[in-house]
Amino acid sequence: MQEKFLKKHFGRYFPNTPMLAAIVKVSGIMSDEALLEDMKGSFKHKFAKKPEVIEGNMKALEMALKEVKKV
Numbered sequence: 001m002q003e004k005f006l007k008k009h010f011g012r013y014f015p016n017t018p019m020l021a022a023i024v025k026v027s028g029i030m031s032d033e034a035l036l037e038d039m040k041g042s043f044k045h046k047f048a049k050k051p052e053v054i055e056g057n058m059k060a061l062e063m064a065l066k067e068v069k070k071v
Helices: 002-010 016-027 032-046 051-067
Strands: none
Touching: 016 032, 016 051, 032 051
């Protein structure tokens, strides 16, 4: 699912963002909300002139956080 989403919105498969969300979710080092808030700030700084990249990365984070289940 992530691969199709990323290809659709970015034209290529960039697993970095969803993998980061998965690691944070499994490790429990911070809450989902804290990760989303921190990453949004980071993306706004890094991609200030590319709002579509910010939106795509945020959606990828949200999707990954929903998909990852602790076992």
